[in-house]
Amino acid sequence: QVQLVESGGGLVQPGGSLRLSCAASGIRFSIYTMGWYRQAPGKQRELVAAITSGGSTNYADSVKGRFTISRDNAKNTVYLQMNSLKPEDTAVYHCNAASRLVRSEYWGQGTQVTVSS
16 A cells, blocks of 8 residues: 655644655655655646656746755655645645556545745
8 A cells, every 4th residue: 555644744834844754655655756745735746856767856936946856765655755844835735756667546535835924
């Protein structure tokens, strides 16, 4: 059974930091591109950051320079370090695992991030 379990969300003041984690099980983690997406109320889900099996990364323009995605294949975990948070970063953040090699894609349940004073 495949599971992607996010953690690390919460309430933070503007300018603060959070670190999200996504622990994967039931998949061959190292071959998957791992991504973080977010969905704010009334908006479509959008890609925040992704990291390939080879370690290449890409970011949404809105988070470049503030967020960093990383992965630990030994722990089957992907991280999203979020710094200089803004109210517009408020959303539910979802972990995604995708592999063209095995033609599979999975989603986590999401973790709420709220940036407010």
